[in-house]
Amino acid sequence: MAETTDPKHRKHSLGSVAVVGAGASGLAAAYRLKAAGVAVTVFETQNAVGGKIQSFSQNGLIWEKGPNTMAENDPEVSFLIDDLQLREQQQFPVLQNKRYIVRNGRPEMLPSNPLAILSTKLLSAQSKARIFLEPFLWKRKPAQPNDSKSLRFCSVANFLGRHFGHEVVDYLVDPFVAGTSGADPDSISVHHSFPDLWALEESYGSLIVGGIKSGIKKKKEAKQKDNKIQDERMQLAASSKRSRGSFSFRGGMQTLAKALAEKVGGESLQLNSVVIGLASNQQGNPLRNNWTVSYLKGGSSKKEQKNFDAVILTTPFHEMQQLGVMKDGQKYPLDYFPEVVYQPMSVLVMAFETDRVKQALEGFGILVPRKEQANGFQTLGTLFSSSMFPDRAPAGQVVFTTFIGGSRNRALAAAPLEELQEVALKDLQRLVGVDGSPVSIKHLYWERAFPQYSLGYSSFLDSLKKMEMELPGLLYAGNHRGGLAVGKALAAGCQAGDQVLSMLEATGGDKIFTMAMAEPQASLAFC
Numbered sequence: 001m002a003e004t005t006d007p008k009h010r011k012h013s014l015g016s017v018a019v020v021g022a023g024a025s026g027l028a029a030a031y032r033l034k035a036a037g038v039a040v041t042v043f044e045t046q047n048a049v050g051g052k053i054q055s056f057s058q059n060g061l062i063w064e065k066g067p068n069t070m071a072e073n074d075p076e077v078s079f080l081i082d083d084l085q086l087r088e089q090q091q092f093p094v095l096q097n098k099r100y101i102v103r104n105g106r107p108e109m110l111p112s113n114p115l116a117i118l119s120t121k122l123l124s125a126q127s128k129a130r131i132f133l134e135p136f137l138w139k140r141k142p143a144q145p146n147d148s149k150s151l152r153f154c155s156v157a158n159f160l161g162r163h164f165g166h167e168v169v170d171y172l173v174d175p176f177v178a179g180t181s182g183a184d185p186d187s188i189s190v191h192h193s194f195p196d197l198w199a200l201e202e203s204y205g206s207l208i209v210g211g212i213k214s215g216i217k218k219k220k221e222a223k224q225k226d227n228k229i230q231d232e233r234m235q236l237a238a239s240s241k242r243s244r245g246s247f248s249f250r251g252g253m254q255t256l257a258k259a260l261a262e263k264v265g266g267e268s269l270q271l272n273s274v275v276i277g278l279a280s281n282q283q284g285n286p287l288r289n290n291w292t293v294s295y296l297k298g299g300s301s302k303k304e305q306k307n308f309d310a311v312i313l314t315t316p317f318h319e320m321q322q323l324g325v326m327k328d329g330q331k332y333p334l335d336y337f338p339e340v341v342y343q344p345m346s347v348l349v350m351a352f353e354t355d356r357v358k359q360a361l362e363g364f365g366i367l368v369p370r371k372e373q374a375n376g377f378q379t380l381g382t383l384f385s386s387s388m389f390p391d392r393a394p395a396g397q398v399v400f401t402t403f404i405g406g407s408r409n410r411a412l413a414a415a416p417l418e419e420l421q422e423v424a425l426k427d428l429q430r431l432v433g434v435d436g437s438p439v440s441i442k443h444l445y446w447e448r449a450f451p452q453y454s455l456g457y458s459s460f461l462d463s464l465k466k467m468e469m470e471l472p473g474l475l476y477a478g479n480h481r482g483g484l485a486v487g488k489a490l491a492a493g494c495q496a497g498d499q500v501l502s503m504l505e506a507t508g509g510d511k512i513f514t515m516a517m518a519e520p521q522a523s524l525a526f527c
């Protein structure tokens, strides 16, 4: 029997919202809503928060099964870190600009500035010249019928190949794409995966000219913005965080998820709760108490139900498809969505005695281009975990986190641990001189680690829009839109929270809204 949300109980609340999933995006949405005075309930299948964010700790080793670092490119992320008072907990990897790419079987340092391109062994003299001459040599894509649509089928390889040539795609772009999505540059859409690059070409033609001009413009704008920030502490944070790159938190990425969960907290967080159905009744006042969420709690097969004004979905699409969705008593099938391709991935964390690693490299890690498979490599890349975060390894041990699978080796991602260990050891032996067996090993297989923003991904995004239009009060905020990064998931969650707030405001919550916002919420401007 559905438990009706009695308006009397909403007296001090702007409304009631269900958030499905307690990953980065769901927690951020819930945090945003709760801070604004909304009664929020987060349903999470697992007995833990964080979703893909999963940090573990044992005998002096701290390791990640999911993301190892995140970036602060979105204002929502900055505001969350400040608001959660996590600045002190932020941990920046040591020498993070030292990154390597394999060429001809050997690690070569990735150029970290334009001058370093001249001396890198990653590229031939011809490719280096082509980079510097890109403003004059880049080729426009031949015009196509129905152009604006067909351009959205343009792959990253095709797009960057036209600007910089094939060697740059093979030895810079391909490893970058593998190291940020597990995919390959021929299969992903530049429009959806790198919207900033796409926009640069649209505005400036040349990416080099566009990069320089837009960089200057952004710096000017940022300076003007910084000058407007009165608070000295905020000014310091705003300028320092832009230059310091990717980061984690003391104790690992889970520190972020836990901090969010603590604030959302208590009854608002329903762990061990699998949402199995969503039913909307669009009669009466739209967006008022007309969503019924059905869920199973604590492994029980007894269905429970609760009513809400709106629902924010953050589950991966393949799990969204498992939900029974109803509209006005009729089944609402999600069969108009196109298929989403996911990259499978195995993550192997291996710790070795220090004297078993003969040529340890300092820095962030190493990526293996697809072409180097011809030289016998099978891994996608390895993070130098104990070099990045020395306090996360037991004394006298060196720790590596190796990624295996992705689009180039889907079957291998699912191989048994012994086989994966053999593959990882073979590559690490050649790249960093590992000799012998690890003292400890952790493994996680992600069957669907990353959704792929494929060529023609617009049709998936259009389907999401259609669903949101046809089911008012239902919003999607997961990583299938807007980017895979943790920061993008947080931003998407905050933005969905804001959208729901506007909806609630527009549908009768005005008086209550004024009450809820009476207290100053200055630093919550974004999230």
Ligand SMILES: Cc1cc2nc3c(=O)[nH]c(=O)nc-3n(C[C@H](O)[C@H](O)[C@H](O)COP(=O)(O)OP(=O)(O)OC[C@H]3O[C@@H](n4cnc5c(N)ncnc54)[C@H](O)[C@@H]3O)c2cc1C
Pocket (backbone or CB within 6 Å): 020, 021, 022, 023, 024, 025, 026, 043, 044, 045, 046, 050, 051, 052, 053, 065, 066, 067, 068, 069, 070, 071, 273, 274, 275, 276, 314, 315, 316, 319, 320, 345, 347, 446, 449, 450, 477, 478, 479, 480, 483, 484, 485, 486, 487, 489
């Ligand atoms: C191996 C790996 C490495 C990564 N490395 C990085 C990195 O270094 N930097 C970076 O920025 N990003 C990285 N990412 C990507 C990033 O972690 C994710 O894109 C992001 O965390 C996704 O957050 P989300 O909230 O959208 O989804 P998720 O984290 O997937 O959360 C969705 C939640 O919904 C829950 N759920 C699903 N179905 C239901 C249901 N029916 N009822 C209730 N709950 C449900 C799930 O249990 C899950 O907790 C990595 C990802 C992986 C897998």
Ligand SMILES: C=Cc1c2[nH]c(c1C)Cc1[nH]c(c(CCC(=O)O)c1C)Cc1[nH]c(c(C)c1CCC(=O)O)Cc1[nH]c(c(C)c1C=C)C2
Pocket (backbone or CB within 6 Å): 069, 071, 099, 100, 176, 178, 179, 180, 181, 182, 245, 246, 364, 365, 366, 367, 380, 381, 382, 383, 403, 483, 484, 485, 486
């Ligand atoms: C080798 C495979 C992978 C490694 N990490 C990931 C994979 C698939 C997952 C991943 N890493 C990052 C992201 C966020 C992407 C984004 O859109 O920002 C994801 C999904 C962060 C990241 N990792 C690398 C880069 C260049 C970035 C972007 C942020 C930054 O510059 O720090 C490179 C990289 N990834 C891996 C290694 C070993 C490596 C470089 C040496 C592992």
